[in-house]
Amino acid sequence: MNRIWATILLAGAGTYAMRASFLAFAHRMATVPPGLARVLRQIPPAALAAIVAPALLRPDGHLDLLQPTLVAGLVAAAVAWKTRNVGVTVVVGIALLAALQQL
Amino acid sequence: MPSRSAFRAGVAAAAPLAVGVVPFGLVAGAGPVAHGFSPWSAVGLSTIVFAGASQLAIVDVLAQGGSVLVAVLAALTINLRMVLYSASLAPYLSHEPTRRRLATAYLLVDQVYALCIARWAADGGRTDERLPFYLGIATFLTTIWIGCTVLGALVGPAIPDDVPLDFAIPLVFLVLLVPILVDRPSIAAAVAGGAAAVAAGEAGAGPASTIIGAATGIVIGAMVDARGPTPAPS
Numbered sequence: 001m002n003r004i005w006a007t008i009l010l011a012g013a014g015t016y017a018m019r020a021s022f023l024a025f026a027h028r029m030a031t032v033p034p035g036l037a038r039v040l041r042q043i044p045p046a047a048l049a050a051i052v053a054p055a056l057l058r059p060d061g062h063l064d065l066l067q068p069t070l071v072a073g074l075v076a077a078a079v080a081w082k083t084r085n086v087g088v089t090v091v092v093g094i095a096l097l098a099a100l101q102q103l
Numbered sequence: 104m105p106s107r108s109a110f111r112a113g114v115a116a117a118a119p120l121a122v123g124v125v126p127f128g129l130v131a132g133a134g135p136v137a138h139g140f141s142p143w144s145a146v147g148l149s150t151i152v153f154a155g156a157s158q159l160a161i162v163d164v165l166a167q168g169g170s171v172l173v174a175v176l177a178a179l180t181i182n183l184r185m186v187l188y189s190a191s192l193a194p195y196l197s198h199e200p201t202r203r204r205l206a207t208a209y210l211l212v213d214q215v216y217a218l219c220i221a222r223w224a225a226d227g228g229r230t231d232e233r234l235p236f237y238l239g240i241a242t243f244l245t246t247i248w249i250g251c252t253v254l255g256a257l258v259g260p261a262i263p264d265d266v267p268l269d270f271a272i273p274l275v276f277l278v279l280l281v282p283i284l285v286d287r288p289s290i291a292a293a294v295a296g297g298a299a300a301v302a303a304g305e306a307g308a309g310p311a312s313t314i315i316g317a318a319t320g321i322v323i324g325a326m327v328d329a330r331g332p333t334p335a336p337s
Contacts, residue, residue, distance in 0.1 A: 003165055003171050003174075004135070004140050004141075004144045004147075004161075004165060005144065005147065006171045007161050007165060007171050007174045007175055007178070008144065008147045008148055008151050008152055008161075009151065010171065010175045011152045011157065011161060011174070011175045011178035011179060011182075012151035012152045012153070014175065014178070014179045014182070015152055015153070015154055015157065015178065015179065015182045015185060016208070016209060018179070018182055018183065018185040018186045018189065019185045019188070019189055019208040019209065019211040020189065020204075020205055020208040020209075021185075021186050021189045021190070022186070022189040022190040022192075022193040023189050023192065023193050023196065023204045023205070023207075023208045023211075024201065024204065024205060024208070025193070026193035026194065026196050026197045026199070026201075026204055027197055027201060028197075029193045029194045029197050030194070030197040030198070032194050037194075038325050038328045038329060039321060039325050040190060040191055040194065041288065041289075041324070041328065042288065042289070042292040042320060042321040042323075042324030042325050042328065043187045043188075043190065043191040043220075043317070043321060044191065044217075044220050044221075044224065044279075044280075044283050044289075045280065045283055045284060045289040045290070045292040045293035045296065045320065045324065046292040046293065046295070046296035046316070046317045046318075046319075046320025046321045046324055047184055047187050047188070047191075047296065047313075047317040047320070048217065048276045048277075048279060048280040048283075048293070048296075049280060049292070049293035049294070049296040049297035049300070049316070049320060050184075050296040050297060050299070050300040050312075050313050050314075050315075050316030050317040050320060051213070051273065051276050051300075051313060052273050052276050052277050052280055052297065053296070053297025053298065053300055053301050053316070054297075054300050054301050054304050054312060054313070054316075055270075055272070055273035056273065057297075057301050058301060058304055058305070061304075062305070063301060063304075063305050069270065072270070073273070073274075073277065076274050076277055076278075077277055077281060080277055080278040080281040080282075081281050081282075084278070084281075084282055085119075085278070086119040086120065086275060086278045086279075087118075087119035087122075089274055089277065089278045090119060090122050090123065090271045090274045090275060090278075091122075093270060093271075093274040093277075094122075094266070094267060094268060094270050094271060094274070097267045097270050098266055098267055101267065
């Protein structure tokens with residue numbers, strides 16, 4: 001049982017350090033040089049796509065293009081594009097995936 | 104009072120995300136107990152590590168007899184993306200005192216990052232409204248997260264298997280991803296990031312896939328960006 005608490009404390013400390021890493025020095029980032037700004041601008045699309053793409057393309061841990069998760073995800077992407085609404089997109093995506101899984 | 108309305112705006116922005124956080128929190132609570140760990144350790148994971156995917160990985164490694172070191176490394180590999188979030192948000196919070204930034208860094212999770220950067224990158228807004236907005240999102244989601252962890256630890260997952268609520272997590276990021284694909288660099292970063300994450304997963308990179316994908320996307324996006332301003336392909 002001590003193994004879990006040792007892991008919790010070490011992983012918690014390490015994760016906090018990563019969360020605080022750049023925020024700790026943010027006062028020096030009031031003016032960001034153009035080169036760094038160019039890199040920082042890419043973080044949102046790159047990081048979000050790196051989470052979304054595997055969830056849609058390999059939902060069961062292997063690449064699979066013929067499965068309901070990808071279909072529901074593509075429809076949800078269209079809904080997201082049209083509505084920009086988190087609630088509507090989540091409800092449509094989950095309902096569609098549930099329906100496709102019943103087939 | 105601008106800070107109070109900004110806090111409420113944060114809560115309102117985060118409210119739809121509850122549909123994904125509730126089942127995830129229940130699983131984060133039920134998972135450790137199902138593997139023989141105490142309900143307290145489930146709560147410890149959700150409050151101290153406070154990053155869902157890495158918590159599941161920790162339980163997985165330890166339950167299979169893996170060492171503390173392996174479990175910690177698996178968790179930190181999954182959470183490496185927090186460094187990117189920290190770097191991305193830092194310029195927007197440079198006006199806040201260091202002590203306050205260090206305190207709020209604790210609450211930096213995927214959803215807080217994604218909602219804040221979407222709003223701040225769009226129009227910056229008033230600087231004194233940024234931290235209250237951040238705290239509104241974080242307070243709302245953290246309350247649900249801890250509450251559902253406790254519930255899950257005490258009564259089990261309690262979610263019917265045939266409703267795929269866990270799909271809400273990628274859907275939320277999808278909604279935030281679509282509107283920021285506005286020019287060649289952002290599209291290149293997303294396509295490269297997504298493709299590299301999938302390829303890394305296929306190659307067996309496991310929990311490191313996300314950060315490999317993100318890093319690849321950032322490099323490709325920055326290279327396209329460096330070639331100069333190009334009109335959006337519409």
